[in-house]
Amino acid sequence: MTYREAIGAALFDEMAADTSVVLLGEDVATDGGVFKTNAGLVEAFGAGRVRNTPISENGFVGVALGMAVMGLRPVVEIMFSDFLPTAGDQIVNQLAKYRFMTGGQARVPVTIRSIGGATGRFGTQHSATGEGWFLGLPGLRLATAGSAAAAYAVLRAAIREDNPVIAFEHKGLLARRGLVERGAVAEVGRAAVARAGADLTIVATLMMVERSIEAATVLAGEGIDAEVIDLRWLNPLDWPTVLDSIGRTRRLLVVEEEPHAGGWGSLVISRAAREGLRLARPPRVISLPDDIPVPYSPPLEDAILPTAASIAAAARELVDR
Amino acid sequence: MTYREAIGAALFDEMAADTSVVLLGEDVATDGGVFKTNAGLVEAFGAGRVRNTPISENGFVGVALGMAVMGLRPVVEIMFSDFLPTAGDQIVNQLAKYRFMTGGQARVPVTIRSIGGATGRFGTQHSATGEGWFLGLPGLRLATAGSAAAAYAVLRAAIREDNPVIAFEHKGLLARRGLVERGAVAEVGRAAVARAGADLTIVATLMMVERSIEAATVLAGEGIDAEVIDLRWLNPLDWPTVLDSIGRTRRLLVVEEEPHAGGWGSLVISRAAREGLRLARPPRVISLPDDIPVPYSPPLEDAILPTAASIAAAARELVDR
Amino acid sequence: MSLERSRWYETMVRIRLFEERAMALFMSGAIQGTTHLCDGQEAVSVGVVAALRDDDVLTNTYRGHGEAIARGMPFEVAFAELMGRSTGCCGGLGGSMHLADFERGNIGANAIVGAGLPIAVGAALAFQLRGERRVAAAFFGDGATNIGTFHEALNMAAVWHAPVVFVAVNNLYGEYSRVRDTTPIDDLAARSSAYALPGVVVDGQDVDAVHAAAKEAVERARAGRGPTLLEAKTYRYRGHSRSDPGRYRPADELEAWRRRDPIEILGGRLTAGEGATPDDLANIRARVAAEIDAATSTAEQAPYPTLADAARLVYA
Amino acid sequence: MSLERSRWYETMVRIRLFEERAMALFMSGAIQGTTHLCDGQEAVSVGVVAALRDDDVLTNTYRGHGEAIARGMPFEVAFAELMGRSTGCCGGLGGSMHLADFERGNIGANAIVGAGLPIAVGAALAFQLRGERRVAAAFFGDGATNIGTFHEALNMAAVWHAPVVFVAVNNLYGEYSRVRDTTPIDDLAARSSAYALPGVVVDGQDVDAVHAAAKEAVERARAGRGPTLLEAKTYRYRGHSRSDPGRYRPADELEAWRRRDPIEILGGRLTAGEGATPDDLANIRARVAAEIDAATSTAEQAPYPTLADAARLVYA
Ligand SMILES: Cc1ncc(C[n+]2csc(CCOP(=O)(O)OP(=O)(O)O)c2C)c(N)n1
Ligand SMILES: Cc1ncc(C[n+]2csc(CCOP(=O)(O)OP(=O)(O)O)c2C)c(N)n1
Ligand SMILES: [Mg+2]
Numbered sequence A, B: 001m002t003y004r005e006a007i008g009a010a011l012f013d014e015m016a017a018d019t020s021v022v023l024l025g026e027d028v029a030t031d032g033g034v035f036k037t038n039a040g041l042v043e044a045f046g047a048g049r050v051r052n053t054p055i056s057e058n059g060f061v062g063v064a065l066g067m068a069v070m071g072l073r074p075v076v077e078i079m080f081s082d083f084l085p086t087a088g089d090q091i092v093n094q095l096a097k098y099r100f101m102t103g104g105q106a107r108v109p110v111t112i113r114s115i116g117g118a119t120g121r122f123g124t125q126h127s128a129t130g131e132g133w134f135l136g137l138p139g140l141r142l143a144t145a146g147s148a149a150a151a152y153a154v155l156r157a158a159i160r161e162d163n164p165v166i167a168f169e170h171k172g173l174l175a176r177r178g179l180v181e182r183g184a185v186a187e188v189g190r191a192a193v194a195r196a197g198a199d200l201t202i203v204a205t206l207m208m209v210e211r212s213i214e215a216a217t218v219l220a221g222e223g224i225d226a227e228v229i230d231l232r233w234l235n236p237l238d239w240p241t242v243l244d245s246i247g248r249t250r251r252l253l254v255v256e257e258e259p260h261a262g263g264w265g266s267l268v269i270s271r272a273a274r275e276g277l278r279l280a281r282p283p284r285v286i287s288l289p290d291d292i293p294v295p296y297s298p299p300l301e302d303a304i305l306p307t308a309a310s311i312a313a314a315a316r317e318l319v320d321r
Numbered sequence C, D: 001m002s003l004e005r006s007r008w009y010e011t012m013v014r015i016r017l018f019e020e021r022a023m024a025l026f027m028s029g030a031i032q033g034t035t036h037l038c039d040g041q042e043a044v045s046v047g048v049v050a051a052l053r054d055d056d057v058l059t060n061t062y063r064g065h066g067e068a069i070a071r072g073m074p075f076e077v078a079f080a081e082l083m084g085r086s087t088g089c090c091g092g093l094g095g096s097m098h099l100a101d102f103e104r105g106n107i108g109a110n111a112i113v114g115a116g117l118p119i120a121v122g123a124a125l126a127f128q129l130r131g132e133r134r135v136a137a138a139f140f141g142d143g144a145t146n147i148g149t150f151h152e153a154l155n156m157a158a159v160w161h162a163p164v165v166f167v168a169v170n171n172l173y174g175e176y177s178r179v180r181d182t183t184p185i186d187d188l189a190a191r192s193s194a195y196a197l198p199g200v201v202v203d204g205q206d207v208d209a210v211h212a213a214a215k216e217a218v219e220r221a222r223a224g225r226g227p228t229l230l231e232a233k234t235y236r237y238r239g240h241s242r243s244d245p246g247r248y249r250p251a252d253e254l255e256a257w258r259r260r261d262p263i264e265i266l267g268g269r270l271t272a273g274e275g276a277t278p279d280d281l282a283n284i285r286a287r288v289a290a291e292i293d294a295a296t297s298t299a300e301q302a303p304y305p306t307l308a309d310a311a312r313l314v315y316a
């Protein structure tokens, strides 16, 4: 099934399994939603549980929090990840902290589905993945879906999780097909090895996973055997899986669709450095530029994004070819 | 003069020098403002240029942007850094991107003064420094004031800067005295060596600068000579100064009052690792816990913060004592 | 004397004396940080809470001791929270600004202006979805009516007929700013028309009036007829927070409001023909004062939480 | 025939044909990404812009081609921007959603709902502070009246008497949602009362009516008498964006609105007794169509910007 269908299937299965799961967001109940991820949901579960909201991101994230502390399990759609800062207060000061500052009285099982990422020619205000924006917020889980399988199983895990989760999706992947194991629920905090390999470790999320796999395929033809880790969760971050891989390959390449400053990639590299891992080469990063926002102009949008070619080039340098 | 007075002096001097500088924020014009940083300003420059706003953070940051593109040079006070996410959209999608997405037509000289940090027993929603939240936003400058001198000179530089700047201040430092060179304007992007030393490099911001200096004093008594760098700017980050220091000391300790995930510290360590600097020891971090929000309870607030003692202990390990 | 109204009287006294003791403890350094007291506003907390059922819920603010006590939080639990002790309602992690008490339906005292409104709407929608006839109330200040979440919350509540009552506690100031300096209208309740909701202004010094208006709004919500914006005109006797002497207030303003003290007003009614004697009221006050003394020392003897305790609470 | 109104007619035709060509270019793949067209709404763009002086400014939205063209942006500049070419108004960095044109006073077309309102207020305050008698207008949709910044912007503008005109372009839908499904009132202009501002509803298909109402609001602002909330009832002929077929619309709705086409309405007036002939109007259309053809190919031949160009523009 497609990544888009996988999202819909995860929503459907969780709503069918648990009547406390409700869906909120702009136009989520009309015409399958703006990204057609919600086809059939309102028909199956009714307008009470699948609810179109006004354009009030901060407000309806707050509504979800109120629902959650009263026993519901809301899933909120933020149509473009760029709109997450519009709900900044309810994410940073409420969702993440609510349980802690009430001394554990509250339980906040809210999932925010956030669809982001470039390649669509959507321009500067509609292309962020946003995945690094909410690092460093204890209490808030962060998940990403780099494949159709993850779009299904990670989203199900996020919905079942008793803590708030932002589940990042990539709009450039919506039409991708992949094998989805219906019924599977991912483990919170567990990365996936998207391609096993022995020569270097590539850590990626979202669309960068497929670009890294593409690069690995090219590299394989050159005799370079890259391991690609789809990190899946940024909080908690699956350090053991990364560590195990780097321990074998002794080469680390981070590929992120965000500037390196403030992102998860710098956290991974910092951790490797702090643990004193002996690497054959200094770690490398392919990311969005730290100093250029995403431009609309199609050739420029293409130029700032990591590509299979740029990833492969960095990988070759890491293995001295 | 005190850090608080230094802020007031910088505001006064810039408002006196340039009639396009205006001040906006909640209660900035009454009774010297909530933190008494604005004493005398409304009396000197009038209620048109020193303007109390309604409680509308996202709105008045947007107002500042509109003023800026029409030729004013607004300084916005965000009373607690925790409220920055309330203005999330105007910071992330507007201030940072406005010039770029208009193809360079706009000039956005907005300064947001943001007062943050723990030690005040203000609890979970009033204690963040917020300094790492807006990393990774090309177009947005980030400055910090770790001393009275910086509170003056860095703020003046921020106000004069033709790009948007968030200038972070620490409320725990407001009463601190320090030597302030009236008239000095800091260089954008230039760190300050707060204490020269040969044995290890401590990089810090805000209140962690003074705690690092305290630690260095203790360490000096033990024959360990620590260099303390007050980073001052997070974007642009003064890598040459950090690099020069690490090149000499070959030991790096990052001290940050934020979780390490998503902060500037991971960026510094990542950069050192990517450049393949040969360190005598793996770099170390003393930061807020990645997994505990700031608690109200006084002993717990104290316990989660880096202290001179915890900094010194980490330093000793770095130099093998 | 009506049993119910004498209980309101006692509850207002409880709030008043709690606030007075809290201030003393802050000034003496026994409590650190900041606090936002509500003395002067007791009739609003008590009148509205009296109109709620036990299974109704409310969200409120950093100026939230009144609703905590009106809902029955024991003094020693509240003081312990202010002191950061593990026996506090939030285990000492919240402090004065965050007196949440889920057991008693206080689902969050928020230190971000306006943030509690959508949360109350969400709670109300949970009730609505499950067909429970429960109501949520949101307490917030005059200043909060200018932040975006106020607008978003009222709009959503109206569109969805959420069983919620919005309680605007208009104490004339948001921090140092008079309402009219930040808000272009006099009656905040008038903002209800932007959402086709009823807006009601009530004398916030008169607990009977507050209760009557709140009761109507709560019943309306419970009956499925949607939200109400209720504005109570009142006054805080102190500055915004511990450190604020309130210099921006005109001379005499405080005195004028003190002449309409909510406790005095109800006390006057109870003694004027409702059978209570001044002694009855003095006894109530004395009993409460003694309880406050005892609670303070109980709280002071409670242990601080440990970091390990705190770490366990971050995630469910 | 009034010269001014025949110019309005021509401008509406310019917008209409621009949108039609833009859609064709998107469908053919010559332009990538998404676009939000405003055909059907031309009278709002043109009527309001005609009430502004050249030194007045406006903010608008991703559905902003109308105001760009009404303000005189050359077709080839607009097309080049849609095509991401360096000769576009934003050097190709903005795209269809961001037709800013500072030279002509269009200080930002925003892709975040509601974000342009406070920006317009800020511009207006800059004028006010400097004693310039200039006005700012903010264009936004019906859906934008539900987001917090709408409320914050109107409140601040009212408190400060900012010389600003808020133009709510009520085209009945925010994306797939009918106004009444997300907003509990029929006339969005009624929200003005929450800020003690005048609220005016105008027929958005009638450029004369729009212009008259806008003129009054602009003059009011210019005279220092504060902001106005102007609501224009109109309709977008297309789905929300390129990819939206608009299936959620009732049958006949589009046809009913087309019968009140703004270009036809003004054209009818001009030919019924104001001296214009059908041929005059056809000539205008033909001239504009030719200009569109020429502009399209000029734009298509322009180069893309380079990454180095873009990098230089990030910081001033
Ligand atoms: C979003 C946000 N902005 C600013 C503040 C700082 N602040 C705390 S209370 C307050 C005034 C609130 O006034 P009002 O709503 O009238 O409530 P009151 O304090 O009078 O009870 C302000 C500005 C905050 N806590 N949150
Ligand atoms: C803050 C934010 N939320 C959601 C969106 C996605 N979005 C784009 S346009 C739109 C509908 C806006 O409707 P309206 O204000 O009526 O303007 P129209 O498109 O009808 O011109 C939405 C929800 C956005 N761009 N920004
Ligand atoms: Mg108030």
Ligand SMILES: [Mg+2]
Binding pocket: D141, D142, D143, D169, D170, D171, D172, D173, D174, D175
């Ligand atoms: Mg619309």
